[in-house]
Amino acid sequence: METVNPLKPAEPRDRKLSIHVVTWNVASAAPPLDLDHLLQLDKQDPNLDMYVIGLQEMSRGILSLLSDTAFEDPWSSFFMDVLSPLSFVKGNKGGVNICLKLYGYYVSIINCHLPPHLANNDQRLEHFDWILEMQNFEGPDIPNILDHDLIIWFGDMNFRIEDFGLHFVREAVKSQCYSDLWEKDQLSIAKRYDTLLREFQEGPLLFPPTYKFDKNSNNYDTSEKKRKPAWTDRILWRLKRQPHTDSCTPRRPAPHLSLSLRSYISHMMYTISDHKPVTGTFDLELKPLVSVPLISLMPEGLWTMENALLINYSFTPDFPSSPWDWIGLYKVGFRHINDYVSYVWVRDNQVSFNDRLNQVYINISDIPETEDQFLLCYYSNSLHSVVGISNPFKIQPQAFLEEDPLGEVQPQI
Missing domain, CATH: 3.60.10.10 (Endonuclease/exonuclease/phosphatase)
Structure with missing residues (x-):
């Protein structure tokens, strides 16, 4: 046993x-x-x-x-x-x-x-x-x-x-x-x-x-x-x-x-x-000498074509963060780091931060509505490379609100 x-x-x-x-x-x-x-x-x-x-x-x-x-x-x-x-x-x-x-x-x-x-x-x-x-x-x-x-x-x-x-x-x-x-x-x-x-x-x-x-x-x-x-x-x-x-x-x-x-x-x-x-x-x-990525990225909740959206990210204690680091939004299948759809500086658009979790917001209101899947990439200015990539996700069309039979307002996608 x-x-x-x-x-x-x-x-x-x-x-x-x-x-x-x-x-x-x-x-x-x-x-x-x-x-x-x-x-x-x-x-x-x-x-x-x-x-x-x-x-x-x-x-x-x-x-x-x-x-x-x-x-x-x-x-x-x-x-x-x-x-x-x-x-x-x-x-x-x-x-x-x-x-x-x-x-x-x-x-x-x-x-x-x-x-x-x-x-x-x-x-x-x-x-x-x-x-x-x-x-x-x-x-x-x-x-x-x-x-x-x-x-x-x-x-x-x-x-x-x-x-x-x-x-x-x-x-x-x-x-x-x-x-x-x-x-x-x-x-x-x-x-x-x-x-x-x-x-x-x-x-x-x-x-x-x-x-x-x-x-x-x-x-x-x-x-x-x-x-x-x-x-x-x-x-x-x-x-x-x-x-x-x-x-x-x-x-x-x-x-x-x-x-x-x-x-x-x-x-x-x-x-x-x-x-x-x-x-x-x-x-x-x-045999990996490190088991945790320098940066872990994830979108917060359901992403829709509305206003600013939240991104959660965390980094290891030895990560050399910089005010010039940025997070880019990419379509799956992008060719180069400069092919971002939108991006945000991690310090300028910071919502909250602590030892474990940081939040920034990104404005995607100008992104055309498509059926494409997207990724988030974290670019480190100190290391001159991408150090974190999220799992693929979709950005949903704009949500509509509608009453259900019980009188409660429910989001409809």
Whole structure:
């Protein structure tokens, strides 16, 4: 017979998240018509919780820069056309390095484009080490990248195949004897002696080299340069290791966090670029270090199209609240944090507050009457991200009051 102590908080359950990583040097091309295969949306049940998409060589001409200032870039727009109906949201962060805090764990996501050409291998390795050692994040108590619990690093790393001639490499690829080429792959060689790179793992290269192809074909480079095929597009990961307990005990991954590779493949069907896209699908298993969200949001009572409405929210004791925090009202399926229907500053419109519960009001009288479902999102100015999302709810049309047979006034929806 099992007994439970009601005064002792329950242990947080282990979580399993599926992450799909995409890296693609798109060579300034526009998006193709269909990316379902790349995103695994052609599968009956892709069972994915997070997409991590990194592109290289997106068009950055003058017209592109002007359009990006006023509008979303075409690649981001295309991906969100596909993913936003499935409730995926593109966050407000940009650049090549993103830091996430996931159930209390620090996760660093790095998208890179390292120097090209066979002879520049030392320069590639210098860039690799420099990014890891020099990059820092703004914000309270965010550790250096090397102290993050998980690093996912991907991109056009531009590592090439040494020594072997063009004919040998092409014949090995044609006969799918990829193992003959692995020993001369510059990244594989560097992992043997570079102390930082050695800590990163990669899946087996069981797919053809992803560079360099003639555009709009599956033929390797037929130009005058006739570049050797190479696995330039890679996905790596690193789990933080426990410190040595003694001189004889090797460091091991923390027992409460593990990452397993489900698939690591290229996608030959896409021909718009001289690179083929590569995807890696991972299962991340972890024991949450925090079981309570920083912010809990809930609408108060029945929301109707009338005047100001109340929002209840609570936050954990260590949450760094700011007068510039705000709560946004969104339609389910929104694409970006700026797609709010309405918003309210948490301090300006505060109704009441105490240690456990806070109330603010939001005016939605200008919202058109629709059948859409809505969400509330709490944006933290200190953490530069959304830290709380409510469950979906509907905003009812305006209520009418009517007498019942007993003479009492009842609301009618």
